[in-house]
Amino acid sequence: MRRKPGALLPLEVAILRTALTLGAGDEGEFHGYQIASQLRDGGESRTLTAHGTLYKALTRMRKAGLLSDRWEDPDTAAAEERPRRRLYSVTAQGVAALRASERDQATGFAPGVQPA
Amino acid sequence: MNASRSVTSAVLAWTWFYTRGLNEAVRDARRDEIASDLFEQRAAEGDGRAVAASMALRWALGVPADLAWRIEESGAQTAPGRMAAAVLARGEAAGRWASRRGLPGLTMVLAALYGLGGALVIITLPVNNNPERGGLAVFGAWLIVAGALIAWGARLVAGRPWAGMLAVFAGAAPLAILLVVTVIVPVATLVVLSHTVARARRVWRDRRHGGFAAPFPDLPSHP
Numbered sequence A: 001m002r003r004k005p006g007a008l009l010p011l012e013v014a015i016l017r018t019a020l021t022l023g024a025g026d027e028g029e030f031h032g033y034q035i036a037s038q039l040r041d042g043g044e045s046r047t048l049t050a051h052g053t054l055y056k057a058l059t060r061m062r063k064a065g066l067l068s069d070r071w072e073d074p075d076t077a078a079a080e081e082r083p084r085r086r087l088y089s090v091t092a093q094g095v096a097a098l099r100a101s102e103r104d105q106a107t108g109f110a111p112g113v114q115p116a
Numbered sequence B: 001m002n003a004s005r006s007v008t009s010a011v012l013a014w015t016w017f018y019t020r021g022l023n024e025a026v027r028d029a030r031r032d033e034i035a036s037d038l039f040e041q042r043a044a045e046g047d048g049r050a051v052a053a054s055m056a057l058r059w060a061l062g063v064p065a066d067l068a069w070r071i072e073e074s075g076a077q078t079a080p081g082r083m084a085a086a087v088l089a090r091g092e093a094a095g096r097w098a099s100r101r102g103l104p105g106l107t108m109v110l111a112a113l114y115g116l117g118g119a120l121v122i123i124t125l126p127v128n129n130n131p132e133r134g135g136l137a138v139f140g141a142w143l144i145v146a147g148a149l150i151a152w153g154a155r156l157v158a159g160r161p162w163a164g165m166l167a168v169f170a171g172a173a174p175l176a177i178l179l180v181v182t183v184i185v186p187v188a189t190l191v192v193l194s195h196t197v198a199r200a201r202r203v204w205r206d207r208r209h210g211g212f213a214a215p216f217p218d219l220p221s222h223p
Helices: A010-021 A032-041 A051-063 A074-079 A092-106 B003-019 B024-045 B049-074 B079-123 B133-156 B161-212
Strands: A067-071 A086-090
Touching: A010 A032, A010 A051, A010 A086, A010 A092, A032 A051, A032 B024, A051 A067, A051 B024, A051 B049, A051 B079, A086 A092, A086 B024, B003 B024, B003 B049, B024 B049, B049 B079, B079 B133, B079 B161, B133 B161
Parallel strands: none
Antiparallel strands: A067 A086
């Protein structure tokens, strides 16, 4: 099995869907642990997504333009005495990719992969 | 130090290790992001042992993805690099699969690892110069049988819990006991020894310090 260029992996679909439907946080932004816990609570996975798997997927999605990111203001983090968060939000391209994936799913076409 | 703090330190050390030598911005971003994640999990879920176990599981299942990410970020275009990336991608997929299915998924991954390990031992026998190849063949066969027992037990446990548990235990226990004896006991011994030596050195240092402070016998040497 080889991944179709531009197609979404199941984890990427789950991240986009969870971020959009559950409302990930202020201004639609979410950080890594937040989306991992929402994936678990929303039934997308039984445990918290592994660090490596989650952040590799977020990196891939960011590079593909499905997510945008920013580091929060260090003063905010310092005031709350915690490490600063990297905040992600779903881009218009991410919304379109999710809709396309859901359309494919509805028509019975298996998204994300194609035979090698 | 509690368990989740220890796991936090271990995960941060691992992150430090696999990000070494990368572009500074990429390296620091990954390290900061993992540090933030670990902090947020402990802040949200507490410092109990269950949280430590969850953090350790997240770390372990993500190791193939960490290494694959490292290869991608370092831009390794060599044949071994591409091969390693392909193997790690399979490991990453197994990690995702296990993560989605929780403990039953992890049990099946463990069973697959046993089977794979056994198959590797047997396949490499012809090129293995070890004089005890007969013993290795038995070990390989035993690993495959153990993997099959674990997988069978994991499926059985829904309908016949006792039989399922017994099968998983029969498959997993011998290697677990072997690991306890050959890995955990020596490591624990080393930890205990180093702790004892450090404590003894502290006592010797305090005694020397006490001797120096003797001109002021009424004052405690350590407030």
